[in-house]
Amino acid sequence: MAERRIIQATGMRPLVRPGRVTLGATILALLAFAAVFAPLLAPHNPIDQDLMVSFLPPFWSDGADPAYPLGTDSLGRDVLSRLLYGARIALTVAVIAAFLAGLLGTVLGLLAGYFGGWVDALISRIVDIWLSFPPVLLSIVLVAVIGSGLHSVIIAIVVIDWTRFCRVVRAEVMVQRNQDYVAAAVTIGLGRWRTIVSEILPNVAPLLIVLFSLEMGIAIIVEAILSFVGLSVPSDFPTWGGLIQEGRLYVNQSPWLMVFPMVCIILSVLGLNALGDGLRHRLDPVMRR
Amino acid sequence: MNDMLAIEALRITIAGRNVLRDVSLAVPQGHVHGLVGESGAGKTMVARAVLGILPAAARVISGHIAFDGAEITHMSERERRALLGRGIALIPQDPMTALNPAFRIEHQIVDVLRHHFGLGRTAARAQALELMHQVHIRAPERVLRQFPHELSGGMRQRVLIAIAFACRPKLIIADEPSTALDVTVQRQVLRLIKHLQARENTAVLFVTHNLGVVAKICDTMTVLHAGRVVEEGSVEACFERPAHAYTRALMAATPRYDQPAAALAPVPEALSRDLADEATAWDARHGAA
Ligand SMILES: Nc1ncnc2c1ncn2[C@@H]1O[C@H](COP(=O)(O)OP(=O)(O)OP(=O)(O)O)[C@@H](O)[C@H]1O
Ligand SMILES: [Mg+2]
Numbered sequence: 001m002a003e004r005r006i007i008q009a010t011g012m013r014p015l016v017r018p019g020r021v022t023l024g025a026t027i028l029a030l031l032a033f034a035a036v037f038a039p040l041l042a043p044h045n046p047i048d049q050d051l052m053v054s055f056l057p058p059f060w061s062d063g064a065d066p067a068y069p070l071g072t073d074s075l076g077r078d079v080l081s082r083l084l085y086g087a088r089i090a091l092t093v094a095v096i097a098a099f100l101a102g103l104l105g106t107v108l109g110l111l112a113g114y115f116g117g118w119v120d121a122l123i124s125r126i127v128d129i130w131l132s133f134p135p136v137l138l139s140i141v142l143v144a145v146i147g148s149g150l151h152s153v154i155i156a157i158v159v160i161d162w163t164r165f166c167r168v169v170r171a172e173v174m175v176q177r178n179q180d181y182v183a184a185a186v187t188i189g190l191g192r193w194r195t196i197v198s199e200i201l202p203n204v205a206p207l208l209i210v211l212f213s214l215e216m217g218i219a220i221i222v223e224a225i226l227s228f229v230g231l232s233v234p235s236d237f238p239t240w241g242g243l244i245q246e247g248r249l250y251v252n253q254s255p256w257l258m259v260f261p262m263v264c265i266i267l268s269v270l271g272l273n274a275l276g277d278g279l280r281h282r283l284d285p286v287m288r289r
Numbered sequence: 290m291n292d293m294l295a296i297e298a299l300r301i302t303i304a305g306r307n308v309l310r311d312v313s314l315a316v317p318q319g320h321v322h323g324l325v326g327e328s329g330a331g332k333t334m335v336a337r338a339v340l341g342i343l344p345a346a347a348r349v350i351s352g353h354i355a356f357d358g359a360e361i362t363h364m365s366e367r368e369r370r371a372l373l374g375r376g377i378a379l380i381p382q383d384p385m386t387a388l389n390p391a392f393r394i395e396h397q398i399v400d401v402l403r404h405h406f407g408l409g410r411t412a413a414r415a416q417a418l419e420l421m422h423q424v425h426i427r428a429p430e431r432v433l434r435q436f437p438h439e440l441s442g443g444m445r446q447r448v449l450i451a452i453a454f455a456c457r458p459k460l461i462i463a464d465e466p467s468t469a470l471d472v473t474v475q476r477q478v479l480r481l482i483k484h485l486q487a488r489e490n491t492a493v494l495f496v497t498h499n500l501g502v503v504a505k506i507c508d509t510m511t512v513l514h515a516g517r518v519v520e521e522g523s524v525e526a527c528f529e530r531p532a533h534a535y536t537r538a539l540m541a542a543t544p545r546y547d548q549p550a551a552a553l554a555p556v557p558e559a560l561s562r563d564l565a566d567e568a569t570a571w572d573a574r575h576g577a578a
Contacts, residue, residue, distance in 0.1 A: 117345065179386045179387075180381045180383055180387035181386060181387055181389040181390070183342055183379075183381065183387075184381055184389075184449075184452075186340075187342065187374070187378065187379040188374040188378070188401050188405075188452070188456075189371065189372075189373040189374040190370075190404070202392065203389065203390060203391045
């Protein structure tokens with residue numbers, strides 16, 4: 001934040017920024033690659049158990065089996081394969097949930113920001129009420145009520161996080177709608193909807209891309225939390241949160257079981273945040289040069 | 290001689306406060322009419338009333354606005370939209386924010402032409418290029434491909450003038466179209482507006498707080514103070530025989546045309562007290578709404 005101020009004040013382009021976009025995009029690309037090609041990349045079926053090879057250590061330790069590069073868990077399932085399939089679920093949830101939350105939040109934010117008045121008052125009140133619920137608790141209660149499963153996880157994330165899009169978009173639209181170009185659009189005879197969609201929305205789009213990227217990171221965390229508490233997909237199905245939960249039981253014996261999924265989550269979220277933050281600057285039309 | 294724009298006893302309040310107190314003025318076809326007054330006099334409010342983009346809190350209490358002989362005071366949004374662009378166009382005050390930052394110049398001009406004339410893409414593009422020539426933009430091909438932030442203020446104002454004249458409107462409202470520019474560029478912009486106006490025989494309502502500009506390009510003028518008309522008539526008559534002490538004070542305070550226009554020297558205290566009293570008396574007679 002402070003860094004950004006300085007940049008704006010001095011008009012300088014930070015040297016690290018392009019690096020952040022590259023870093024974030026690379027991590028996202030790796031994640032997508034792992035998710036899409038999991039069946040080809042995974043050396044084993046992620047749910048095949050083989051008690052003969054349980055608790056194998058990762059490849060650099062003594063007694064590792066090259067057939068299981070990152071070792072095995074308590075039931076002899078291949079950790080690498082489970083992580084790869086976990087990436088599938090994480091990315092699917094992240095993309096769909098962020099898209100739907102973005103869609104809902106953006107539509108309401110555009111309406112509130114453009115029309116103001118009672119429309120804004122109504123939407124803003126709903127957002128305020130929404131924000132007074134603790135988000136993680138809300139999602140757990142929600143999934144407990146509508147039943148576990150991937151679709152419930154997605155619904156939970158959308159229900160919690162549409163407000164983030166709504167608030168940011170509303171604030172941005174309020175700024176944009178007072179710009180003369182909006183009055184100019186009206187004075188050349190464009191209708192309201194046309195003004196919102198083809199004049200204002202393109203100016204909000206860079207912000208949406210940034211928010212989308214950040215939201216994917218959040219969705220990955222929420223999915224992990226819900227699968228950690230066992231409210232996501234059925235438990236033998238590999239999710240990163242589920243892997244942490246299982247690994248937790250054997251943390252003294254084989255800490256890697258817990259460390260690997262954590263690293264996956266942290267790297268993904270860091271990558272998405274770096275991407276979002278880097279893009280914020282790249283996509284700003286005024287700073288685009 | 291028929292009036293392209295005729296405003297009669299227009300009274301507008303914002304949140305119960307009178308901002309226009311029975312303002313009347315007429316812009317004959319093919320003439321440039323100056324609307325002068327200090328900051329807060331209500332000049333922009335007159336312009337906005339004609340364009341139908343009053344702030345949400347503003348109410349038209351009484352009076353009429355006629356465009357080309359037809360009453361437009363209480364037009365529906367749809368009817369007014371048909372009028373805007375081809376009938377009435379705006380040259381906005383601030384060239385920095387009046388162009389949409391998200392789109393290239395070409396897109397913004399072509400959009401207007403397609404919207405109003407249903408031109409095809411190629412025809413609209415050729416027309417855009419022609420317009421760029423008419424507003425004396427060198428290297429129009431390049432400018433068309435640029436984004437607003439890549440252009441200087443004077444350049445953007447030329448683009449805005451091109452857009453305003455694009456649909457060959459009968460009336461153009463120019464709200465201080467040159468105040469944001471430096472003096473040399475300001476003069477070029479004014480000359481350009483005058484030139485195009487004369488060629489197209491367009492009526493122009495020219496809003497400014499600079500009497501020097503009025504003397505230079507206007508045929509008739511209205512002096513506004515605190516939402517009241519204090520002086521009106523042909524520019525020669527007003528300059529030679531100002532009827533109101535306020536106009537005389539303004540004239541004494543007006544710098545030469547080619548000097549910065551920002552500083553209107555303060556009006557004598559007794560006079561501004563008189564004027565304030567007159568406004569109060571007016572409110573008392575008419576009720577504060
Ligand atoms: N959106 C608004 N809400 C409330 N009051 C407003 C609004 N816009 C203008 N006013 C008030 O209306 C009056 C007339 O304002 P207007 O903008 O027409 O002045 P102006 O003559 O254009 O001044 P300037 O030279 O500064 O542009 C002022 O007293 C101003 O405070
Ligand atoms: Mg004004």
